[in-house]
Every structure is written in C-alpha cells, then in structure tokens.
C-alpha cells in the first residue's frame with residue numbers, strides 16, 4: 001500500500017498533533033450566550049453539567065475552568081491532605097501528580113502495562129502488598145483514550161481501602177464494560193479536560209463527575225471560594241445579603257460562554273470519536289508493515305482515540321526530527337513525570353519505573369483529530385516510512 005503514497009516533495013502546511021473542530025453551530029451558540037444576561041455564573045453552566053450527566057450516566061457533574069483544577073478539587077473533595085499518599089501513573093501529564101502536592105500530600109507512581117501503557121493492575125497489587133503506608137487515592141489515567149482495567153482497580157480499592165479518581169482527560173466518549181467513561185461505576189470521581197487538544201473543547205475547561213452527593217456538594221463549594229448562601233448550611237443570618245465562607249475554596253469557575261461551546265461540542269461527541277477511530281484504523285492499515293509497535297487496540301472497550309502513540313525501537317529522536325522538518329507536528333506523550341527535575345528533587349530517579357521509561361524511549365504521537373484529511377494521513381505515513389527506512 002505504501003507505494004501508492006505521495007512520496008515526492010509535497011509541501012504541506014504544518015499539521016499539529018491535535019486540533020479543535022469548531023463549527024458554525026458552535027460559534028452561534030457562543031454568540032447567543034454573549035448576548036444573554038449571564039456570561040458567567042448563569043444557567044448555561046448548569047445546562048452543560050446536566051448534558052455531561054446525561055452523556056456519562058453519572059448522577060452529578062461539576063464543571064470548572066480546567067482539568068487541572070478538576071483534579072485538584074477532586075482530591076480535596078475526597079479528603080486528601082497533609083501526610084496522605086496518592087499514587088498515579090508516570091506516563092501522564094504532570095497535573096495527574098501535581099494535584100496531590102497541591103493538597104500537601106505525597107506522590108508515588110505505579111509502573112505501566114507494556115502494551116496498553118495504562119497503569120498496570122498487577123504492579124499496583126505488588127506495590128500495595130509491599131507498602132509500608134497505603135495510598136488514600138489512586139489515579140489511573142485512561143491513556144490515549146483507551147480505558148483502564150477499572151474492575152481490577154476497583155477490587156484492589158475494596159481490598160486495600162483506597163479511593164479512585166479516573167483521570168479521563170483523554171477519554172470523554174470512550175466506553176468501559178458497555179458504559180461511558182465518566183459513569184463512575186468503579187470510581188469515586190472522574191475528571192475531564194476540555195483543552196482544545198482534547199475530544200471536545202471549551203477553550204480551557206474541565207469537569208468532575210461523581211455519584212456521591214456529599215462529594216458533589218463539597219466540590220460545588222470548593223469551586224467558588226468555599227462560599228455558600230444555602231440557608232440549610234449557614235450558621236447565622238444577618239439579612240438577604242448574607243453568605244458564609246465555610247471552606248478554603250478557589251475561583252475555579254467556568255463561564256457560560258465556554259459552556260455554550262461545550263454543549264454544542266458535546267452534541268457531536270460521538271461523531272468526533274467516530275472520526276478519530278476512522279483515522280486510527282487508516283493508520284493501522286497503512287503502517288502495519290513497518291518495524292514499529294502500533295498503539296494498543298482494545299476490541300472490547302471503545303477508546304476515544306485521543307492520541308496515536310507509536311513506539312520505535314531505534315533512532316526515535318532522528319525520526320521525530322525528520323517528521324518535524326516535514327511540517328508534521330509529532331509529539332511525545334509523555335516524558336515520565338518522575339524524570340521532571342521537580343520530582344527528581346523529591347528523590348525519584350531513572351530506573352524507578354522501567355516500563356514507563358522503555359515506552360518513553362521510543363514514543364512518538366502521530367497527529368490525530370477529526371479534520372485530519374486522507375491526504376495528510378498518507379503524507380504522514382509516507383514520511384514516517386521514509387524516516388524509518390533512510391538510516392539517520
């Protein structure tokens with residue numbers, strides 16, 4: 001199949017690794033909200049939250065201003081504090097670990113599975129068995145949009161008494177055991193991001209779903225300064241202006257304008273995931289003859305195909321640079337979190353999580369997003385083939 005590809009000196013516009021899709025309907029929804037009475041703290045935020053509940057099947061949803069804020073207050077809402085421990089995957093964005101530090105807690109990592117690149121349940125169990133101190137929270141990441149083995153994590157959570165937050169920043173639109181990611185069937189809370197590279201966008205934005213009403217109420221308070229006007233929660237009343245600060249909260253609010261975009265995008269979510277799946281299949285067809293490892297493809301659980309991470313045994317850097325020189329915005333997801341100087345200062349070192357490190361050594365994310373054209377897919381595949389065949 002590769003011989004039919006445009007191998008000549010085609011000049012292409014820069015192709016990013018991911019990109020938002022904005023329609024006329026999205027723009028009209030934003031304009032309508034701009035012209036309404038509320039551009040923040042209005043009814044569209046609630047409407048967006050209800051739409052997420054409807055989509056995921058979760059009872060409650062809190063929309064916030066970023067996925068990072070969502071992780072932070074999800075940890076606080078589950079009671080994470082000083083001296084507590086949180087475990088997550090080293091192959092994620094730094095925010096998945098930083099959220100613990102924001103709460104004064106300590107972080108540790110559980111190595112990934114060699115094939116799925118998700119946190120490995122067996123490694124988790126081994127680490128739990130050997131642990132002097134057990135984690136209060138474990139955050140698995142549905143890496144690249146492919147669901148983790150949540151049932152395995154749930155059994156361990158029950159056995160060892162920890163709480164689960166799903167970092168589903170890659171996985172809105174994915175399914176696990178026939179239920180949408182975000183249903184929280186196997187976790188206390190699920191966190192999403194709506195940054196433009198993610199499945200749907202609100203420019204910046206995030207959300208938490210949960211089935212626990214107490215967590216929901218706590219998160220509502222933490223999102224907005226810990227302030228309440230709910231008469232049933234007040235300790236006093238001075239008059240109709242009265243409010244009380246009961247928690248140390250933040251301003252993590254999302255705006256109605258952003259939520260209008262989010263609602264409009266959410267209506268297309270299934271089509272967006274289908275378009276991403278189609279691209280993943282096209283890559284798979286074209287690339288299967290190359291000496292590279294293609295991303296894990298779960299035939300049971302539907303991925304959201306947020307990333308297309310290939311793994312190359314040799315010359316990753318040279319191949320990466322050749323692709324970039326050809327205007328292909330390849331990327332690497334992720335530099336293991338424990339490699340970051342900030343984490344090295346805490347005592348983590350190279351060698352701590354061998355599977356994560358081996359994955360990182362060969363990882364390249366190829367572009368994947370709904371508007372990526374057939375011609376671009378063929379161009380990327382051809383250039384990858386050239387880069388691999390021509391020894392750097």
Ligand SMILES: *Cc1c(COP(=O)(O)O)cnc(C)c1O
Nearest residue numbers: 066067068093095169193194195
């Ligand atoms: C994007 C992302 C985040 C952070 O989300 P923001 O909205 O950018 O704050 C956290 N975790 C993972 C896995 C992500 O991909």
